[in-house]
Amino acid sequence: MTAPAKVSINLGTHPDGSPVALDLEELLATRLLVQGNSGSGKSHLLRRLLEQSAPWVQQVVIDPEGDFVTLAERYGHVVVDTQRGEADLQRIAARVRQHRVSVVLNLEELDAEQQMRATAAFLGGLFDADRDFWYPLLLVVDEAQIFAPMAAGEVSDEARKVSLGAMTNLMSRGRKRGLAGVIATQRLAKLAKNVAAEASNFLMGRTFLDIDMARAADLLGLERRQAEMFRDLKSGRFVALGPALARRPLTVHIGPVETAPRSTSPKLMPLPQMGSAENAQELIFTPGANEDRLFAPRRPPPVASTADVLAQLARSVPSTQALETASDSAPQPASVPTPAPAPTLSPEQRQAAIDSALREILDQSDAGFRTIAVLYQDFLVRCRIRRITGEPLSLAAFRRRLAVAHAGIDLAEAEADDSPWGEVLTLAGALPEDMQGTFLTVARAAFDRRICPSDAEVAQAFGSRSPGRARRLLAYMEERQVIVCRLDGLGRRIIAIPGLAWETEPGDPNAPAAARTPEATSAD
Known part of the structure; x- marks a missing residue:
């Protein structure tokens, strides 16, 4: 037609x-x-x-x-x-x-x-x-x-x-x-x-x-x-x-x-004639014959x-396919081919495919400034493109994996029994979810003995352009005793991870970020 x-x-x-x-x-x-x-x-x-x-x-x-x-x-x-x-x-x-x-x-x-x-x-x-x-x-x-x-x-x-x-x-x-x-x-x-x-x-x-x-x-x-x-x-x-x-x-x-909803608007009806107050009391206080069946616990219908x-x-086939396309659309094929089944991936291949999807997301220039919900939808789309089978990562698991990947930490190595990163991941778990990635980024800099991240770089890791917010984040982490901040004689900041012999090299807290955008602000 x-x-x-x-x-x-x-x-x-x-x-x-x-x-x-x-x-x-x-x-x-x-x-x-x-x-x-x-x-x-x-x-x-x-x-x-x-x-x-x-x-x-x-x-x-x-x-x-x-x-x-x-x-x-x-x-x-x-x-x-x-x-x-x-x-x-x-x-x-x-x-x-x-x-x-x-x-x-x-x-x-x-x-x-x-x-x-x-x-x-x-x-x-x-x-x-x-x-x-x-x-x-x-x-x-x-x-x-x-x-x-x-x-x-x-x-x-x-x-x-x-x-x-x-x-x-x-x-x-x-x-x-x-x-x-x-x-x-x-x-x-x-x-x-x-x-x-x-x-x-x-x-x-x-x-x-x-x-x-x-x-x-x-x-x-x-x-x-x-x-x-x-x-x-x-x-x-x-x-x-x-x-x-x-x-x-x-x-x-x-x-x-032509069809009707299951629920309808209430209609007024005359009240039943009770005869007397005694009759009304008997009706509501005397158990009925079928009450056990009528008031049995409701079970949800099978799904x-x-x-x-x-x-x-x-x-299922639609009854009519009259409107094949909108008026400005190209003609569509008469039949839709059935896609080939997704190949079965080994656990190692599946893990590698998920890691690749995470790296692609992090490689985007605006990834740090997008909400976790948007990044999660992007991740699910990339998993479907790669035809990754099995149950996808939950939002909480994705947030954790993204934080670990953003810090450049190998998750398998971090979860090994003899890895010092296990203690760092435990410290991260004591922080709100949106701060964990920032903490792991700072911890990675301390582990590598890199120059201490500036306020602008800490803000970027958090997904913000406000160095003022970065300073509040670091102060909060120090209050929770997951980092220790100090200044050297030249006013440069050093961040250490308590319980581990990790600390950054001295760095200027006011230095600009390596890839800051022009619209970055100075403080809020």
Whole structure:
């Protein structure tokens, strides 16, 4: 089946009864932001969009509440449960792109932080797919403020950074990879601005808070006095604007849907007639006949193994492949060749491949100034390129290996029973994780009897451009008794490692770094 020159879907109707169409190919190139308070019809809108576009384009739904799993029965979406490791989710996501299967990532069994980590891993697998599999894909993220929060909440900073980075990649760099982001949120004020700003199409529903109305008006190009209109919108009605929708703001009443969510809005019902207070007390204080069965401890539903899900993805074929490519894409092959199985590596070969990937990362000029989450994603991509089999390094293990490699320490030699580096690694473990690499760099300089690193060089090792921060780091390490600093008669600094006969040669603490950037600052 050959894709038509233009594919439009019927989103709903204008107040005058005329249909409102959404240009699907334009949407794939320009992305969409949906906003609406609870009860505004936001999920109904997403379901309408997914149902109408299902025959034309592959779909992935990030579903934090499990509302969209009902798409599986009618439209053939594969439901991916998330009670599995992040590495498994990345592999499943890669197969999703390879076989062009529509899926729903069901996150309802996870808490907020686990949802963020699972989504980041899955989006990373979609984003890092081979170029041969960059087919058009509509990626819908419900409750996007969970995965791209405006400010830190109760989750860890690490989980927030990984999730926010994945969402930013989706909205800012996903288009070239065929990923068309559709993000929906209840609160614009809670959604990271750099994620929301990448959308060019908007559907704004009912909202009551002034800050959300003001942001919605700004995105639509309306005056502040016109923002009051969002309070008056009825459920299921949205203001549409964007190249895929309309060149001027217009109101659209979202059309009906063919599937239903598992949860529905509560409806008022009359209370049962008790007869008397004694009858009511008897009902709640007297055990029932089937209570042992009804109130037995809940067991989570069985989760399909990763192998079973991958096999299901490989067997599944989308019902229609009408939209083969976006209008400006090159023709794609009719069939996708199955990649050859990854070669089996010996433990020594696997270790050498991991070390090579770490060295490549460290050889990049900006590696010291990138966050650990970004470096970890880069490392996972390089491992996939090298086809390194087995369970990948965890984030904590990667951080430790990167710190050791950055200091130029051979890990196998350091972990030997008679190696003095074992004591140094123990000292490093007493420091916060982000300081361990800096300490090992200083320890390596002391072991080699090199000139003492200057403040600028210590700051570089930490990933900063502030010598003032370097001085605070050294003072903190000295307080923790992992280093000893002293000055010679000429004011040059010497750093020694307590318990070992290691110390640096005297060095000027104010000397510039060997490769400092022009924008380096003097102190903070």
